[in-house]
Amino acid sequence: MPTAIAVTSPDLVLPPTDRQTPTAAVLLPPERQPLGDALSAAQMLVEQHGYVVVLYPSTLPPAHRRRLYAVRSLLESDRIALLASDLPPLALGVLVRQLRQLSVCDFSPGVVASAARLLSHYLYAGAVLGSVARLDRVPVTLKSHAKSWVPGARFAVLTNPRPALVTLGGARKQDAKEGAEDAGRLAAPEFAARLLVAKGQLATEWPTGVLAPAWQVASVEECPLPESSAGWWGTARAVEFAAFLPDITVLYQLVSSVRREVCSWCGIELIGDRCGFCSAPIAPPPRSHRRAAGALAPGTRGTRP
Numbered sequence: 001m002p003t004a005i006a007v008t009s010p011d012l013v014l015p016p017t018d019r020q021t022p023t024a025a026v027l028l029p030p031e032r033q034p035l036g037d038a039l040s041a042a043q044m045l046v047e048q049h050g051y052v053v054v055l056y057p058s059t060l061p062p063a064h065r066r067r068l069y070a071v072r073s074l075l076e077s078d079r080i081a082l083l084a085s086d087l088p089p090l091a092l093g094v095l096v097r098q099l100r101q102l103s104v105c106d107f108s109p110g111v112v113a114s115a116a117r118l119l120s121h122y123l124y125a126g127a128v129l130g131s132v133a134r135l136d137r138v139p140v141t142l143k144s145h146a147k148s149w150v151p152g153a154r155f156a157v158l159t160n161p162r163p164a165l166v167t168l169g170g171a172r173k174q175d176a177k178e179g180a181e182d183a184g185r186l187a188a189p190e191f192a193a194r195l196l197v198a199k200g201q202l203a204t205e206w207p208t209g210v211l212a213p214a215w216q217v218a219s220v221e222e223c224p225l226p227e228s229s230a231g232w233w234g235t236a237r238a239v240e241f242a243a244f245l246p247d248i249t250v251l252y253q254l255v256s257s258v259r260r261e262v263c264s265w266c267g268i269e270l271i272g273d274r275c276g277f278c279s280a281p282i283a284p285p286p287r288s289h290r291r292a293a294g295a296l297a298p299g300t301r302g303t304r305p
Contacts, residue, residue: 002103003112004049005096008056008064011226012093014196017246021101027054027071029064035071042071042080051079051109053276055096055116058084059232078266081113081277088137088159088233089226090198091125091242101248102255110268113276115255122254124189124215124243126158127233128168130202134234138163154204156211157233158186168206183214193217194246200225202237217243 006025007013013024025045027038045052054068072080085092098119102112129135130153137159154168166185195217197207212220230236245251258271265280273282 001049003107003109004045004052005100005103006045006052006054007096008054008060008068009226009228011089011228012055012096014093014097014223016100017097018101018248020104021097022103024096024100025052027068029061030067031063035067038067038071039074042077043075046075046077046079051081051113051277053081053083053099053103053109053113053116055083055085055092055099057089057092057228057232058086059228060084078277079109081109083113083116083276085116085120086160087120087123088125088127088240088242089228090196090223090240091123091160091244093226094123094196094242094244095119098244098251102251105248105252107255108269110263110270110276111255111260114270114272114274116276117272117274118255118258119245119251121161122189122191122245123160124158124187124193125160126156126186126242127229127238127240128202128204128206129155129157129233129235130237131155131235132157132165136234137232138165154202154206156183156186156206162187183211186211188215189217189243191245191250192247193243195220196242196244197222198225198229198240200229200236200238200240202239204239207239207241211241215243218246 002022004025006027008027010026013026056068068082072082087095095116099112099116102115132155138157156166156168158164164186193215195212197220208220225240229238229240255271260269260271261282263270263275263278263280264283266275266278268275268277270276
C-alpha cells in the first residue's frame with residue numbers, strides 16, 4: 001500500500017495529474033471533528049497504509065496543531081509524520097500533490113516524508129498583490145507600503161526559493177519590454193517548469209501574460225484561489241502562482257539521486273539531514289572517523305584534529 005498523505009485543509013488537495021495519483025486525507029480542525037472521530041480516522045489511515053505523512057502550514061491555528069500532536073500521542077504511533085511548511089497555500093498544495101505522486105513509487109515512507117524538504121527547494125512560489133500593506137513574508141520598503149494606497153497598484157512577490165518584491169505600477173497595461181523587465185527581476189526556475197495560477201479578487205493577467213513567457217514555462221494550469229491565501233498574503237486582492245517540476249519521472253530521479261541514511265533514533269530510512277517522522281537530525285560520524293578524515297585531507301598533515 002502507498003504511504004498515506006494527509007493535509008489540514010481541502011484547499012491543499014489539488015486535482016491529480018494522472019490516474020495513478022492518489023488523493024490526500026483531510027484532518028479536520030477540533031471545531032469540526034470530535035477527538036474520538038479524529039483518533040478513529042487517523043487509526044484507520046495507519047492500519048490501511050502503514051504510515052501517514054501529514055503536511056500542514058506553519059500558520060495553522062494553534063488549536064488545530066495541538067490536535068495533530070494529541071492524536072499522534074494518544075495513538076502512541078511512530079508511524080505518523082507531522083511536517084510544517086512555510087510555503088504559501090498554493091505552493092504547499094503543489095508539494096502535497098508531488099508527495100502523492102511519489103507515494104505510489106517504490107520509496108519507503110521515510111524517504112517520502114523527507115522528500116518534502118528537498119522538493120520545496122524546487123518550488124517557485126509567489127503572487128501578484130493589490131497591496132503589500134499587511135504583507136510580512138518578504139521585506140517591504142516604506143515606499144512600497146506607500147504605493148499600496150495608490151489606486152490600481154500592483155506588486156509581484158516571490159517568497160520561495162529567494163524572496164523578492166517588484167512594483168508593477170498601476171492597472172494600465174504594460175508593454176512587452178516593460179513586463180519582461182519586471183518578470184526578469186524575479187528569479188526564474190532553472191528547469192522545465194509548469195506554472196499553476198490561482199485567481200482571486202485582483203483583475204490581472206500578469207502571471208499568464210508576462211511571467212509565463214518570461215519564465216518559458218512548458219504550460220499553464222489554473223485553479224481556484226485557496227481560502228487561506230487571503231490571510232497568508234495579507235489581502236484578498238491577489239493572484240497566486242507556483243512554478244514546479246511536473247514530470248513524475250524527473251521527481252523520481254531527483255529523489256533517487258540523494259544518498260539515503262538510516263535514522264539513528266527510530267531506524268527509518270530517509271534522505272537529507274533530518275528524519276521526517278521523529279525529527280531527529282542525522283548523527284555526525286564518530287570522532288575517530290572525523291580524525292581519520294582530517295588526517296587524510298589535503299593540507300592538514302601535522303595539524304591537531
